[in-house]
Amino acid sequence: MKLNRIIETRKVSLGFALVFAMVLSFSPAASAQSKQTPEAPKVSTLDTSHDLSGVWFDDHPRLIKVQERYWAYTFTLEAPPMTPWAQAKFNAAKASFGPHAVPLVETTDPLYHTCAPIGFPIIYLYPLPMQIVQTPGEVIMLFEWDSLRRQIFTDGRAHDTTLGPLWMGDSIGHWEGDTLVTDTVNFNDKTWLDRMGHPHSDALHVVERIRRIDHDHLVDDITIEDPKAYTKPWTAHLPFVLKPKWTLAEQFCEDEQSFQTIDQDAAAPAK
Amino acid sequence: MRSRALGIVLALAIALTCSTAAFAQTKTSSSAPATPTPFDPHDLSGVWFDERPRPLTTNERYWIYKFNAEEPPMTAWGLAQYDATKSSFGTRAYPLAETNDPLYHTCTPPGLPRIYLHPFPMQVVQTSGEVIVLFEYDSIRHPIYTDGRAHDTTLGPLWMGDSIGHWEGDTLVADTVNFNDKTWLDRIGHPHSNALHLVERFRRKDHEHLDLDITIDDAKAYTKPWTTQIEFMLKPKWTLAEQFCEDEESFQKMDKDAAAPAK
Numbered sequence: 001m002k003l004n005r006i007i008e009t010r011k012v013s014l015g016f017a018l019v020f021a022m023v024l025s026f027s028p029a030a031s032a033q034s035k036q037t038p039e040a041p042k043v044s045t046l047d048t049s050h051d052l053s054g055v056w057f058d059d060h061p062r063l064i065k066v067q068e069r070y071w072a073y074t075f076t077l078e079a080p081p082m083t084p085w086a087q088a089k090f091n092a093a094k095a096s097f098g099p100h101a102v103p104l105v106e107t108t109d110p111l112y113h114t115c116a117p118i119g120f121p122i123i124y125l126y127p128l129p130m131q132i133v134q135t136p137g138e139v140i141m142l143f144e145w146d147s148l149r150r151q152i153f154t155d156g157r158a159h160d161t162t163l164g165p166l167w168m169g170d171s172i173g174h175w176e177g178d179t180l181v182t183d184t185v186n187f188n189d190k191t192w193l194d195r196m197g198h199p200h201s202d203a204l205h206v207v208e209r210i211r212r213i214d215h216d217h218l219v220d221d222i223t224i225e226d227p228k229a230y231t232k233p234w235t236a237h238l239p240f241v242l243k244p245k246w247t248l249a250e251q252f253c254e255d256e257q258s259f260q261t262i263d264q265d266a267a268a269p270a271k
Numbered sequence: 272m273r274s275r276a277l278g279i280v281l282a283l284a285i286a287l288t289c290s291t292a293a294f295a296q297t298k299t300s301s302s303a304p305a306t307p308t309p310f311d312p313h314d315l316s317g318v319w320f321d322e323r324p325r326p327l328t329t330n331e332r333y334w335i336y337k338f339n340a341e342e343p344p345m346t347a348w349g350l351a352q353y354d355a356t357k358s359s360f361g362t363r364a365y366p367l368a369e370t371n372d373p374l375y376h377t378c379t380p381p382g383l384p385r386i387y388l389h390p391f392p393m394q395v396v397q398t399s400g401e402v403i404v405l406f407e408y409d410s411i412r413h414p415i416y417t418d419g420r421a422h423d424t425t426l427g428p429l430w431m432g433d434s435i436g437h438w439e440g441d442t443l444v445a446d447t448v449n450f451n452d453k454t455w456l457d458r459i460g461h462p463h464s465n466a467l468h469l470v471e472r473f474r475r476k477d478h479e480h481l482d483l484d485i486t487i488d489d490a491k492a493y494t495k496p497w498t499t500q501i502e503f504m505l506k507p508k509w510t511l512a513e514q515f516c517e518d519e520e521s522f523q524k525m526d527k528d529a530a531a532p533a534k
Contacts (some may be wrong), residue, residue, distance in 0.1 A: 004508060115516070116378075133315060133396045133398055135396055138510075140396060146410075147409075147411055148410055149405060149412065151510065153510070156386065163512070164513070166513045167515060168513055247401075247414070247416070249426070250426075250427070250431055252379075252381060
Protein backbone atom coordinates (compact mmCIF):
# COMPACT_ATOMS: atom_id res chain seq x y z
CA MET A 1 0.00 0.00 0.00
CA LYS A 2 0.99 3.58 -0.53
CA LEU A 3 0.88 4.22 3.20
CA ASN A 4 3.60 1.67 3.74
CA ARG A 5 5.71 3.38 1.17
CA ILE A 6 5.28 6.67 2.97
CA ILE A 7 6.20 5.09 6.28
CA GLU A 8 9.26 3.50 4.74
CA THR A 9 10.25 6.74 3.08
CA ARG A 10 10.03 8.57 6.38
CA LYS A 11 12.13 5.89 8.10
CA VAL A 12 14.71 5.93 5.33
CA SER A 13 15.07 9.68 5.42
CA LEU A 14 15.40 9.63 9.19
CA GLY A 15 18.04 6.94 8.96
CA PHE A 16 19.82 8.96 6.33
CA ALA A 17 19.74 12.06 8.52
CA LEU A 18 21.21 10.16 11.44
CA VAL A 19 23.99 8.65 9.36
CA PHE A 20 24.63 12.06 7.88
CA ALA A 21 24.79 13.60 11.35
CA MET A 22 27.30 10.98 12.47
CA VAL A 23 29.45 11.50 9.41
CA LEU A 24 29.45 15.22 9.94
CA SER A 25 30.21 14.99 13.61
CA PHE A 26 33.22 12.79 12.91
CA SER A 27 34.62 14.41 9.83
CA PRO A 28 35.24 17.92 11.20
CA ALA A 29 37.15 16.41 14.10
CA ALA A 30 39.21 14.34 11.67
CA SER A 31 40.07 17.29 9.50
CA ALA A 32 40.79 19.42 12.55
CA GLN A 33 43.35 16.91 13.70
CA SER A 34 45.20 17.07 10.45
CA LYS A 35 45.25 20.84 10.52
CA GLN A 36 45.96 21.60 14.13
CA THR A 37 46.48 19.93 17.48
CA PRO A 38 43.37 18.30 18.91
CA GLU A 39 41.23 20.51 21.07
CA ALA A 40 37.84 20.19 22.64
CA PRO A 41 35.54 17.91 20.63
CA LYS A 42 33.87 19.73 17.81
CA VAL A 43 30.15 20.11 17.78
CA SER A 44 28.27 18.76 14.82
CA THR A 45 27.81 21.38 12.16
CA LEU A 46 24.57 19.77 11.07
CA ASP A 47 22.17 22.02 12.91
CA THR A 48 18.77 20.32 13.03
CA SER A 49 17.90 21.93 16.34
CA HIS A 50 16.11 24.84 14.68
CA ASP A 51 13.91 22.50 12.69
CA LEU A 52 10.52 22.20 14.37
CA SER A 53 8.73 21.01 11.25
CA GLY A 54 6.43 18.03 11.32
CA VAL A 55 3.06 16.96 12.66
CA TRP A 56 2.85 17.18 16.45
CA PHE A 57 0.29 15.94 18.91
CA ASP A 58 -0.27 16.65 22.55
CA ASP A 59 1.71 14.08 24.53
CA HIS A 60 -0.53 13.93 27.61
CA PRO A 61 -2.55 10.76 28.07
CA ARG A 62 -6.21 11.19 27.14
CA LEU A 63 -8.93 9.18 28.75
CA ILE A 64 -12.67 9.16 28.39
CA LYS A 65 -13.19 10.61 31.83
CA VAL A 66 -11.91 14.13 31.59
CA GLN A 67 -12.49 15.44 35.11
CA GLU A 68 -9.20 14.30 36.48
CA ARG A 69 -7.27 15.04 33.28
CA TYR A 70 -6.83 18.78 33.54
CA TRP A 71 -4.89 19.03 30.27
CA ALA A 72 -8.04 18.30 28.29
CA TYR A 73 -9.54 21.59 29.38
CA THR A 74 -7.01 23.79 31.21
CA PHE A 75 -3.28 24.49 31.31
CA THR A 76 -2.31 23.66 34.88
CA LEU A 77 -3.49 21.40 37.66
CA GLU A 78 -3.60 24.28 40.15
CA ALA A 79 -5.94 27.18 39.53
CA PRO A 80 -4.30 30.25 37.96
CA PRO A 81 -3.99 33.35 40.21
CA MET A 82 -7.13 35.20 39.19
CA THR A 83 -7.96 38.82 39.93
CA PRO A 84 -11.49 39.57 41.23
CA TRP A 85 -12.45 40.61 37.67
CA ALA A 86 -11.31 37.25 36.35
CA GLN A 87 -12.88 35.32 39.19
CA ALA A 88 -16.24 36.91 38.44
CA LYS A 89 -15.90 36.02 34.76
CA PHE A 90 -14.85 32.49 35.61
CA ASN A 91 -17.76 32.03 38.00
CA ALA A 92 -20.18 33.16 35.31
CA ALA A 93 -18.74 30.85 32.66
CA LYS A 94 -20.57 27.59 32.02
CA ALA A 95 -18.10 25.21 30.47
CA SER A 96 -18.92 21.75 29.17
CA PHE A 97 -15.60 20.53 30.55
CA GLY A 98 -13.99 20.13 33.92
CA PRO A 99 -15.30 19.77 37.42
CA HIS A 100 -18.06 22.37 36.93
CA ALA A 101 -19.19 20.98 33.59
CA VAL A 102 -22.70 21.69 32.36
CA PRO A 103 -24.45 19.85 29.52
CA LEU A 104 -23.61 21.15 26.04
CA VAL A 105 -26.97 22.84 25.55
CA GLU A 106 -26.39 24.97 28.66
CA THR A 107 -22.81 25.99 28.01
CA THR A 108 -21.81 29.62 27.49
CA ASP A 109 -18.61 28.54 25.75
CA PRO A 110 -18.21 31.16 22.98
CA LEU A 111 -17.33 28.42 20.52
CA TYR A 112 -20.59 26.60 20.77
CA HIS A 113 -23.54 27.54 18.61
CA THR A 114 -21.38 29.83 16.49
CA CYS A 115 -18.34 29.20 14.35
CA ALA A 116 -16.13 31.80 16.00
CA PRO A 117 -12.41 31.06 15.78
CA ILE A 118 -11.12 29.28 18.80
CA GLY A 119 -8.27 31.70 19.51
CA PHE A 120 -4.90 31.33 21.15
CA PRO A 121 -3.60 29.75 23.39
CA ILE A 122 -6.81 27.70 23.96
CA ILE A 123 -6.18 26.03 20.58
CA TYR A 124 -3.45 23.96 22.26
CA LEU A 125 -6.06 22.25 24.45
CA TYR A 126 -8.02 20.79 21.55
CA PRO A 127 -7.27 17.14 20.94
CA LEU A 128 -6.26 17.49 17.31
CA PRO A 129 -2.78 17.61 15.81
CA MET A 130 -0.82 20.62 14.61
CA GLN A 131 1.75 20.83 11.87
CA ILE A 132 4.73 23.17 11.96
CA VAL A 133 6.19 24.42 8.70
CA GLN A 134 9.09 26.81 8.47
CA THR A 135 10.18 29.36 5.93
CA PRO A 136 13.28 31.56 6.23
CA GLY A 137 11.35 34.26 8.09
CA GLU A 138 8.43 32.42 9.62
CA VAL A 139 7.50 29.49 11.80
CA ILE A 140 3.92 28.58 10.90
CA MET A 141 1.68 26.45 13.06
CA LEU A 142 -1.17 24.83 11.18
CA PHE A 143 -3.85 23.41 13.43
CA GLU A 144 -6.10 20.65 12.23
CA TRP A 145 -8.92 22.22 14.22
CA ASP A 146 -10.95 24.49 11.94
CA SER A 147 -7.97 24.98 9.61
CA LEU A 148 -6.52 27.56 12.01
CA ARG A 149 -3.16 29.07 11.22
CA ARG A 150 -0.68 30.87 13.43
CA GLN A 151 2.28 32.67 11.93
CA ILE A 152 5.29 33.47 14.10
CA PHE A 153 7.53 35.95 12.33
CA THR A 154 11.22 35.28 12.94
CA ASP A 155 12.55 37.84 10.48
CA GLY A 156 13.31 40.43 13.15
CA ARG A 157 10.18 42.52 12.77
CA ALA A 158 8.52 44.15 15.78
CA HIS A 159 4.88 43.73 16.75
CA ASP A 160 2.57 45.47 14.33
CA THR A 161 0.46 47.71 16.50
CA THR A 162 -1.76 48.59 13.54
CA LEU A 163 -3.17 45.07 13.52
CA GLY A 164 -6.09 43.64 15.32
CA PRO A 165 -7.24 43.05 17.93
CA LEU A 166 -6.80 39.51 16.69
CA TRP A 167 -8.17 36.08 17.54
CA MET A 168 -4.78 34.38 17.27
CA GLY A 169 -2.69 37.40 18.28
CA ASP A 170 0.36 38.90 16.63
CA SER A 171 3.38 36.64 17.14
CA ILE A 172 7.07 37.38 16.70
CA GLY A 173 9.87 35.02 17.63
CA HIS A 174 13.61 34.64 17.86
CA TRP A 175 15.99 31.82 18.65
CA GLU A 176 17.83 31.68 21.95
CA GLY A 177 20.14 28.75 21.43
CA ASP A 178 17.89 25.82 20.58
CA THR A 179 14.78 27.50 21.93
CA LEU A 180 12.31 29.42 19.82
CA VAL A 181 11.07 32.25 22.03
CA THR A 182 7.78 33.67 20.83
CA ASP A 183 6.02 36.78 22.00
CA THR A 184 2.34 37.24 21.24
CA VAL A 185 0.17 40.28 21.92
CA ASN A 186 -2.69 42.15 20.30
CA PHE A 187 -5.49 39.79 21.19
CA ASN A 188 -9.19 40.42 21.22
CA ASP A 189 -11.08 39.44 24.37
CA LYS A 190 -13.73 37.31 22.68
CA THR A 191 -12.24 33.93 23.56
CA TRP A 192 -11.74 31.99 26.75
CA LEU A 193 -8.19 31.26 27.78
CA ASP A 194 -9.03 27.59 28.19
CA ARG A 195 -11.96 25.19 27.77
CA MET A 196 -12.96 25.52 31.40
CA GLY A 197 -13.78 29.21 31.17
CA HIS A 198 -10.75 30.94 32.62
CA PRO A 199 -10.82 34.37 31.04
CA HIS A 200 -8.36 36.69 29.42
CA SER A 201 -8.52 40.34 28.50
CA ASP A 202 -7.16 42.14 25.46
CA ALA A 203 -4.04 42.81 27.56
CA LEU A 204 -3.07 39.15 27.25
CA HIS A 205 0.62 38.66 26.60
CA VAL A 206 1.87 35.14 25.88
CA VAL A 207 5.53 34.18 25.86
CA GLU A 208 6.45 30.69 24.74
CA ARG A 209 9.73 28.86 24.88
CA ILE A 210 9.45 26.10 22.29
CA ARG A 211 12.21 23.53 22.16
CA ARG A 212 12.64 20.23 20.36
CA ILE A 213 14.22 18.19 23.14
CA ASP A 214 14.88 15.22 20.88
CA HIS A 215 13.81 14.06 17.46
CA ASP A 216 10.38 12.97 18.63
CA HIS A 217 9.53 15.47 21.34
CA LEU A 218 8.74 19.14 21.47
CA VAL A 219 8.04 21.10 24.64
CA ASP A 220 6.37 24.46 24.93
CA ASP A 221 6.83 26.33 28.19
CA ILE A 222 4.19 28.96 28.00
CA THR A 223 3.91 32.05 30.20
CA ILE A 224 0.53 33.74 30.52
CA GLU A 225 0.57 37.37 31.53
CA ASP A 226 -2.59 39.41 31.77
CA PRO A 227 -2.68 41.93 34.64
CA LYS A 228 -6.40 42.46 34.26
CA ALA A 229 -7.16 38.76 34.68
CA TYR A 230 -4.25 37.38 36.71
CA THR A 231 -2.41 38.77 39.72
CA LYS A 232 0.92 37.58 38.37
CA PRO A 233 2.34 35.82 35.31
CA TRP A 234 2.01 32.03 35.45
CA THR A 235 3.38 29.22 33.38
CA ALA A 236 2.32 25.90 31.91
CA HIS A 237 4.27 23.08 30.31
CA LEU A 238 2.93 21.55 27.11
CA PRO A 239 4.53 18.37 25.79
CA PHE A 240 4.14 17.29 22.16
CA VAL A 241 5.15 14.11 20.37
CA LEU A 242 6.09 13.86 16.69
CA LYS A 243 3.65 11.92 14.51
CA PRO A 244 5.74 11.21 11.40
CA LYS A 245 3.03 9.23 9.64
CA TRP A 246 0.20 11.68 10.27
CA THR A 247 -1.07 14.40 8.01
CA LEU A 248 -3.60 17.02 9.00
CA ALA A 249 -7.14 16.21 8.03
CA GLU A 250 -9.73 18.69 6.82
CA GLN A 251 -11.81 19.74 9.79
CA PHE A 252 -14.06 22.77 9.59
CA CYS A 253 -16.47 24.22 12.03
CA GLU A 254 -19.70 24.02 10.13
CA ASP A 255 -22.39 24.43 12.74
CA GLU A 256 -23.43 23.47 16.20
CA GLN A 257 -23.82 19.85 15.09
CA SER A 258 -20.21 19.52 14.12
CA PHE A 259 -19.11 20.74 17.54
CA GLN A 260 -21.23 18.18 19.25
CA THR A 261 -19.93 15.36 17.07
CA ILE A 262 -16.35 16.42 17.68
CA ASP A 263 -16.78 16.60 21.39
CA GLN A 264 -18.51 13.30 21.64
CA ASP A 265 -15.69 11.75 19.67
CA ALA A 266 -12.88 13.40 21.56
CA ALA A 267 -14.01 13.25 25.12
CA ALA A 268 -17.44 12.75 26.54
CA PRO A 269 -18.45 15.77 28.62
CA ALA A 270 -18.18 15.22 32.33
CA LYS A 271 -21.15 14.27 34.48
CA MET B 272 -0.49 49.43 4.20
CA ARG B 273 -0.41 47.24 1.12
CA SER B 274 -0.10 50.16 -1.28
CA ARG B 275 2.80 51.51 0.76
CA ALA B 276 4.42 48.09 0.69
CA LEU B 277 3.81 47.93 -3.02
CA GLY B 278 5.62 51.26 -3.49
CA ILE B 279 8.60 49.92 -1.59
CA VAL B 280 8.54 46.77 -3.67
CA LEU B 281 8.52 48.75 -6.88
CA ALA B 282 11.34 51.02 -5.75
CA LEU B 283 13.36 48.05 -4.61
CA ALA B 284 12.68 46.19 -7.82
CA ILE B 285 13.89 49.16 -9.84
CA ALA B 286 16.98 49.53 -7.66
CA LEU B 287 17.77 45.84 -7.97
CA THR B 288 17.27 45.86 -11.71
CA CYS B 289 19.58 48.82 -12.12
CA SER B 290 22.28 47.52 -9.84
CA THR B 291 22.28 44.14 -11.55
CA ALA B 292 22.75 45.86 -14.87
CA ALA B 293 25.60 47.96 -13.54
CA PHE B 294 27.24 44.90 -12.00
CA ALA B 295 26.89 42.98 -15.25
CA GLN B 296 28.61 45.74 -17.15
CA THR B 297 31.65 45.72 -14.91
CA LYS B 298 32.05 41.97 -15.19
CA THR B 299 31.37 41.51 -18.87
CA SER B 300 31.42 44.06 -21.58
CA SER B 301 28.08 42.93 -22.92
CA SER B 302 25.32 45.47 -22.97
CA ALA B 303 22.61 42.83 -22.80
CA PRO B 304 19.50 43.85 -20.83
CA ALA B 305 19.48 43.14 -17.08
CA THR B 306 19.13 39.47 -16.32
CA PRO B 307 15.93 38.49 -14.53
CA THR B 308 16.08 37.49 -10.89
CA PRO B 309 17.12 33.84 -10.69
CA PHE B 310 14.59 31.40 -9.27
CA ASP B 311 14.10 27.71 -8.70
CA PRO B 312 11.09 26.62 -10.76
CA HIS B 313 10.32 23.91 -8.19
CA ASP B 314 10.15 26.51 -5.43
CA LEU B 315 6.66 28.02 -5.42
CA SER B 316 6.98 29.47 -1.94
CA GLY B 317 6.02 33.05 -1.25
CA VAL B 318 2.97 35.27 -1.01
CA TRP B 319 1.04 35.51 -4.28
CA PHE B 320 -1.81 37.70 -5.41
CA ASP B 321 -4.13 37.76 -8.39
CA GLU B 322 -3.59 41.35 -9.36
CA ARG B 323 -6.31 41.83 -11.93
CA PRO B 324 -8.16 45.05 -11.08
CA ARG B 325 -11.21 44.74 -8.87
CA PRO B 326 -13.18 47.93 -9.26
CA LEU B 327 -16.34 48.81 -7.42
CA THR B 328 -18.62 47.95 -10.30
CA THR B 329 -18.17 44.29 -10.90
CA ASN B 330 -20.37 43.50 -13.87
CA GLU B 331 -17.73 43.83 -16.53
CA ARG B 332 -14.96 42.22 -14.50
CA TYR B 333 -15.78 38.54 -14.72
CA TRP B 334 -12.69 37.46 -12.74
CA ILE B 335 -14.24 38.78 -9.56
CA TYR B 336 -17.01 36.21 -9.66
CA LYS B 337 -16.30 33.57 -12.31
CA PHE B 338 -13.39 31.91 -14.03
CA ASN B 339 -13.92 32.77 -17.70
CA ALA B 340 -15.70 35.48 -19.66
CA GLU B 341 -17.59 32.88 -21.67
CA GLU B 342 -20.11 30.59 -20.00
CA PRO B 343 -18.95 27.10 -19.05
CA PRO B 344 -20.66 24.25 -20.97
CA MET B 345 -23.38 23.33 -18.49
CA THR B 346 -25.48 20.18 -18.61
CA ALA B 347 -29.22 20.45 -18.17
CA TRP B 348 -28.70 19.67 -14.48
CA GLY B 349 -25.95 22.28 -14.22
CA LEU B 350 -28.12 24.91 -15.89
CA ALA B 351 -31.08 24.17 -13.62
CA GLN B 352 -28.86 24.53 -10.58
CA TYR B 353 -27.39 27.73 -11.93
CA ASP B 354 -30.81 29.22 -12.70
CA ALA B 355 -31.86 28.65 -9.10
CA THR B 356 -28.92 30.54 -7.61
CA LYS B 357 -29.20 34.11 -6.47
CA SER B 358 -25.69 35.46 -6.47
CA SER B 359 -24.79 38.91 -5.19
CA PHE B 360 -22.31 39.24 -8.05
CA GLY B 361 -22.34 39.61 -11.77
CA THR B 362 -24.86 40.61 -14.35
CA ARG B 363 -27.91 39.29 -12.51
CA ALA B 364 -26.81 40.19 -9.00
CA TYR B 365 -29.23 40.16 -6.09
CA PRO B 366 -28.91 42.36 -3.02
CA LEU B 367 -27.00 40.67 -0.22
CA ALA B 368 -30.13 40.20 1.82
CA GLU B 369 -31.70 38.10 -0.95
CA THR B 370 -28.74 36.00 -2.02
CA ASN B 371 -28.72 32.25 -1.51
CA ASP B 372 -24.94 32.13 -1.76
CA PRO B 373 -24.02 29.29 0.63
CA LEU B 374 -21.30 31.46 2.16
CA TYR B 375 -23.64 34.17 3.36
CA HIS B 376 -25.40 33.99 6.68
CA THR B 377 -23.27 30.99 7.66
CA CYS B 378 -19.52 30.62 7.91
CA THR B 379 -19.08 27.63 5.65
CA PRO B 380 -15.83 27.39 3.71
CA PRO B 381 -15.86 28.62 0.09
CA GLY B 382 -14.24 25.42 -1.12
CA LEU B 383 -11.96 24.81 -4.04
CA PRO B 384 -11.68 26.27 -6.70
CA ARG B 385 -13.96 29.17 -5.63
CA ILE B 386 -11.38 30.29 -3.04
CA TYR B 387 -9.18 31.53 -5.91
CA LEU B 388 -11.82 34.14 -6.79
CA HIS B 389 -11.81 35.78 -3.38
CA PRO B 390 -9.68 38.93 -3.48
CA PHE B 391 -7.11 37.98 -0.87
CA PRO B 392 -3.50 36.85 -1.16
CA MET B 393 -2.30 33.29 -0.77
CA GLN B 394 1.01 31.96 0.52
CA VAL B 395 2.65 28.79 -0.75
CA VAL B 396 4.85 26.86 1.68
CA GLN B 397 6.66 23.66 0.82
CA THR B 398 7.90 20.70 2.81
CA SER B 399 9.63 17.64 1.43
CA GLY B 400 6.34 15.85 0.79
CA GLU B 401 3.82 18.64 0.56
CA VAL B 402 3.05 21.88 -1.19
CA ILE B 403 0.59 23.80 0.96
CA VAL B 404 -1.40 26.76 -0.31
CA LEU B 405 -2.43 28.98 2.59
CA PHE B 406 -5.21 31.43 1.82
CA GLU B 407 -5.59 34.63 3.77
CA TYR B 408 -9.34 34.29 3.38
CA ASP B 409 -10.77 32.55 6.45
CA SER B 410 -7.48 30.77 7.20
CA ILE B 411 -8.31 28.20 4.51
CA ARG B 412 -5.56 25.86 3.32
CA HIS B 413 -5.10 23.56 0.34
CA PRO B 414 -2.51 20.87 1.04
CA ILE B 415 -1.15 19.06 -2.02
CA TYR B 416 0.72 15.86 -1.18
CA THR B 417 3.73 15.32 -3.42
CA ASP B 418 5.10 12.25 -1.62
CA GLY B 419 3.69 9.76 -4.09
CA ARG B 420 0.58 8.77 -2.18
CA ALA B 421 -2.66 8.00 -4.00
CA HIS B 422 -6.01 9.65 -3.30
CA ASP B 423 -7.43 8.56 0.02
CA THR B 424 -10.87 7.24 -0.80
CA THR B 425 -11.70 6.90 2.88
CA LEU B 426 -11.75 10.68 3.26
CA GLY B 427 -14.53 13.13 2.86
CA PRO B 428 -16.50 14.29 1.04
CA LEU B 429 -14.39 17.39 1.65
CA TRP B 430 -14.79 21.14 1.18
CA MET B 431 -11.28 21.55 -0.24
CA GLY B 432 -11.02 18.09 -1.76
CA ASP B 433 -8.20 15.59 -1.52
CA SER B 434 -5.17 16.76 -3.52
CA ILE B 435 -2.13 14.88 -4.70
CA GLY B 436 0.53 16.34 -6.93
CA HIS B 437 3.64 15.56 -8.91
CA TRP B 438 6.11 17.53 -10.95
CA GLU B 439 6.08 17.32 -14.72
CA GLY B 440 9.21 19.23 -15.61
CA ASP B 441 8.75 22.66 -14.04
CA THR B 442 5.00 22.27 -13.59
CA LEU B 443 3.36 21.05 -10.40
CA VAL B 444 0.33 19.06 -11.47
CA ALA B 445 -2.23 18.71 -8.68
CA ASP B 446 -5.16 16.32 -8.96
CA THR B 447 -8.10 16.89 -6.62
CA VAL B 448 -11.18 14.76 -6.08
CA ASN B 449 -13.44 13.81 -3.19
CA PHE B 450 -15.38 17.04 -2.94
CA ASN B 451 -18.66 17.65 -1.24
CA ASP B 452 -21.38 19.40 -3.25
CA LYS B 453 -22.11 22.13 -0.73
CA THR B 454 -20.18 24.91 -2.44
CA TRP B 455 -20.60 26.87 -5.63
CA LEU B 456 -17.85 26.53 -8.18
CA ASP B 457 -17.56 30.32 -8.38
CA ARG B 458 -19.13 33.40 -6.82
CA ILE B 459 -21.90 33.79 -9.42
CA GLY B 460 -23.44 30.40 -8.77
CA HIS B 461 -22.13 27.97 -11.35
CA PRO B 462 -22.57 24.59 -9.71
CA HIS B 463 -20.51 21.53 -9.19
CA SER B 464 -21.39 18.06 -8.02
CA ASN B 465 -19.45 15.69 -5.80
CA ALA B 466 -18.02 14.22 -9.02
CA LEU B 467 -15.91 17.36 -9.45
CA HIS B 468 -12.37 16.57 -10.55
CA LEU B 469 -9.85 19.41 -10.68
CA VAL B 470 -6.45 19.37 -12.29
CA GLU B 471 -4.30 22.35 -11.39
CA ARG B 472 -1.07 23.08 -13.20
CA PHE B 473 1.12 25.50 -11.26
CA ARG B 474 4.12 26.93 -13.05
CA ARG B 475 6.47 29.64 -11.86
CA LYS B 476 7.30 31.19 -15.18
CA ASP B 477 9.75 33.69 -13.68
CA HIS B 478 10.71 34.95 -10.25
CA GLU B 479 7.67 37.18 -9.92
CA HIS B 480 4.94 35.25 -11.72
CA LEU B 481 3.05 32.06 -11.01
CA ASP B 482 0.68 30.70 -13.62
CA LEU B 483 -2.17 28.47 -12.58
CA ASP B 484 -4.13 26.55 -15.20
CA ILE B 485 -7.20 24.80 -13.82
CA THR B 486 -9.14 22.11 -15.65
CA ILE B 487 -12.64 21.58 -14.32
CA ASP B 488 -14.13 18.20 -15.03
CA ASP B 489 -17.56 17.39 -13.63
CA ALA B 490 -19.65 15.20 -15.89
CA LYS B 491 -22.82 15.86 -13.92
CA ALA B 492 -22.57 19.66 -14.18
CA TYR B 493 -20.64 20.23 -17.43
CA THR B 494 -20.83 18.61 -20.86
CA LYS B 495 -17.04 18.59 -21.22
CA PRO B 496 -13.95 19.54 -19.23
CA TRP B 497 -13.06 23.22 -19.45
CA THR B 498 -10.10 25.30 -18.39
CA THR B 499 -9.21 28.65 -16.91
CA GLN B 500 -6.00 30.52 -16.24
CA ILE B 501 -5.01 32.76 -13.34
CA GLU B 502 -1.75 34.63 -13.15
CA PHE B 503 -0.41 35.44 -9.69
CA MET B 504 2.18 38.09 -8.83
CA LEU B 505 4.78 37.54 -6.13
CA LYS B 506 4.35 39.93 -3.20
CA PRO B 507 7.71 39.67 -1.42
CA LYS B 508 6.84 42.28 1.25
CA TRP B 509 3.40 40.94 2.10
CA THR B 510 2.44 38.56 4.84
CA LEU B 511 -0.95 36.97 5.26
CA ALA B 512 -3.21 38.79 7.69
CA GLU B 513 -5.66 37.22 10.09
CA GLN B 514 -9.05 37.17 8.39
CA PHE B 515 -11.86 35.07 9.80
CA CYS B 516 -15.42 34.61 8.85
CA GLU B 517 -17.13 35.55 12.06
CA ASP B 518 -20.72 36.07 11.08
CA GLU B 519 -22.97 37.55 8.49
CA GLU B 520 -21.80 41.04 9.42
CA SER B 521 -18.23 40.33 8.55
CA PHE B 522 -19.22 39.08 5.09
CA GLN B 523 -21.14 42.19 4.37
CA LYS B 524 -18.32 44.44 5.52
CA MET B 525 -15.78 42.43 3.55
CA ASP B 526 -17.79 42.60 0.41
CA LYS B 527 -18.30 46.30 0.69
CA ASP B 528 -14.56 46.68 1.14
CA ALA B 529 -13.60 44.36 -1.67
CA ALA B 530 -16.19 45.07 -4.28
CA ALA B 531 -19.63 46.54 -3.90
CA PRO B 532 -22.28 44.22 -5.34
CA ALA B 533 -23.48 45.20 -8.77
CA LYS B 534 -26.71 47.12 -9.34
